Amino acid sequence: GNSVTQMEGPVTLSEEAFLTINCTYTATGYPSLFWYVQYPGEGLQLLLKATKADDKGSNKGFEATYRKETTSFHLEKGSVQVSDSAVYFCALSGSGGSYIPTFGRGTSLIVHP
Amino acid sequence: NAGVTQTPKFQVLKTGQSMTLQCAQDMNHEYMSWYRQDPGMGLRLIHYSVGAGITDQGEVPNGYNVSRSTTEDFPLRLLSAAPSQTSVYFCASRQRDNQPQHFGDGTRLSIL
Numbered sequence: 001g002n003s004v005t006q007m008e009g010p011v012t013l014s015e016e017a018f019l020t021i022n023c024t025y026t027a028t029g030y031p032s033l034f035w036y037v038q039y040p041g042e043g044l045q046l047l048l049k050a051t052k053a054d055d056k057g058s059n060k061g062f063e064a065t066y067r068k069e070t071t072s073f074h075l076e077k078g079s080v081q082v083s084d085s086a087v088y089f090c091a092l093s094g095s096g097g098s099y100i101p102t103f104g105r106g107t108s109l110i111v112h113p
Numbered sequence: 114n115a116g117v118t119q120t121p122k123f124q125v126l127k128t129g130q131s132m133t134l135q136c137a138q139d140m141n142h143e144y145m146s147w148y149r150q151d152p153g154m155g156l157r158l159i160h161y162s163v164g165a166g167i168t169d170q171g172e173v174p175n176g177y178n179v180s181r182s183t184t185e186d187f188p189l190r191l192l193s194a195a196p197s198q199t200s201v202y203f204c205a206s207r208q209r210d211n212q213p214q215h216f217g218d219g220t221r222l223s224i225l
Contacts, residue, residue, distance in 0.1 A: 032211040043117075043203055043216035044156075051211065085211055089156070096209025099144065100171065102213065105155040 002027045006090050006104035013080055013111050019105035021075040023064075031095035033057075033066050033073040038087045038106070045077075047088070060104050085111045115139050119217035126194045133221050136204030137182070139160050144207045145187040146171070146214070147179065149200040159206055168172040176222050194224045 007022040008020030023034070032051045036044040050066035051075065055063050062077045073090060080089050093101035120135045138145065146161040158171030160179040168179050176198060178190040187206075193197060201221050205214040 030172065032213075034213050036214075036216075041121045044205075044214070045216070046213040049213055062145075093207075093214075094209075099210055100158060101146075103156045105153075 002092060002095050002098060002102040004033070004090050004092055004102050004104040006088075006107050009087075009108035010021070011054075011107060011109050011111070015082055015111055015113055016079045016088070019075070019080045019109065020078040021024055021090075021109070022086055023073045023075065023104060025071050025073065025092050025102075026091075027071075027092055027102070029095050031092040033064075034091045035062070035073070035075050036088065036089040038092060040086075042068040044089060046059055080109070080111045082111045084094075085109055117215050117217040118221050119202075121220060122137050122218065123221045124223070126222065127199075128194060128196060130194050132194065134191075134202055134222070136187045136189065136205075136217060138187075138204075138206040138215070139185065140206060140208070140215065141184060142206035142208050142215070143184070144210065145181065145223055146205045147177070147189045148172065148203045149158060149198075149203065150196055150203060150219075151172050151200050159189065159202075164213070194222045198222065199224045 003026045019094040037047045048059040050057040053068035055066045065108040087106045147159040148156045149215040184204045205215045207214045
């Protein structure tokens with residue numbers, strides 16, 4: 001079946017540091033890949049997406065590239081802010097006829113001033 | 114544009130009580146899902162629907178029922194509440210299988 005593996009957190013950084021959150025996946029076919037962000041007390045929001053190999057999704061300074069050869073979709077940001085503190089989820093859907101999206105466990109990011 | 118609306122936002126129940134968590138979306142999305150989120154467990158799928166009149170079980174369906182009589186609404190029923198069902202519940206919708214999901218703000222449920 002499908003699976004998504006994210007690095008465990010929490011990830012703790014100082015403001016303006018470089019961020020990488022690793023995400024690798026296992027899936028049949030050609031799934032779409034997503035990063036969602038969850039701020040405290042809120043639901044998940046789509047951060048960015050990529051629908052085919054080599055696509056780069058980007059939003060609010062975050063980027064992730066769909067790497068089919070390494071089955072990865074790592075999230076990066078060049079300079080994090082305190083307001084980026086949240087939980088980040090990697091996910092996939094549209095794979096092998098399954099109607100069920102697959103989520104990673106989530107990675108908590110804490111950014112200190 | 115309201116998106117996905119969940120009610121209530123908070124609820125406290127006693128063991129054995131029943132209740133319905135409401136979910137409505139105004140985006141004409143075909144796919145809808147219910148998740149529960151517990152510390153250290155990520156998101157777990159309870160039930161999902163791929164269209165009006167069609168529902169199926171997810172990873173943790175026991176103790177919950179759903180129905181989908183309209184495209185807009187997807188209520189989740191707790192039949193006889195148990196303390197193990199204390200959690201945060203999220204409803205989500207999407208237009209097609211490979212599209213991103215839109216989430217509600219959640220219902221925080223405590224079972225005493």
